[in-house]
Amino acid sequence: MPMLGFPASSGQIGGLIIASWIKSANAAQLNAIQNILIKCDITTGSYTNSQLSNIISVVVPNVGSYSTIIYYPVHPVRCPINVARIDSITFTLVDQNGNDIDMGSNGGTESPELWSIVITISEKEPLM
DSSP: OGGGTSOTTOTTTTTOOOSSOOOOSSOOOOOOOOOEEEEETTBOEEEETTEEESEEEEEOOOSOTTSOOOOOOSSOOOOOBOOSSOSOOOEEEEOTTSOBOOOSOTTTTSOOOOOOOOOOOOOOOOOO
């Protein structure tokens, strides 16, 4: 019920089939995002089924709407950097369909969603 915008113990619905409309005062909390893909503009990896892409990680939301997702990968992915000099790095969050995820403030009515990531850049070890 809360996902549809109704209180968990709503006496309005109660399992009865009624022939009228019931409108909740609250907004529904539907979330179509199944996976959050993290893309990086300086890498080329093979995170998605051996297809070359710039996706460095996939985060599967494991909490409800409006809850903090905490993700600690057991085996972080190593992706080669495809630029000789790093002047800037851009990370993009997209959904499972490749659509940008808007982390903005919903027209200024809400606080933007905070997001943080720890990235390690290391020099490639020479072959012995």
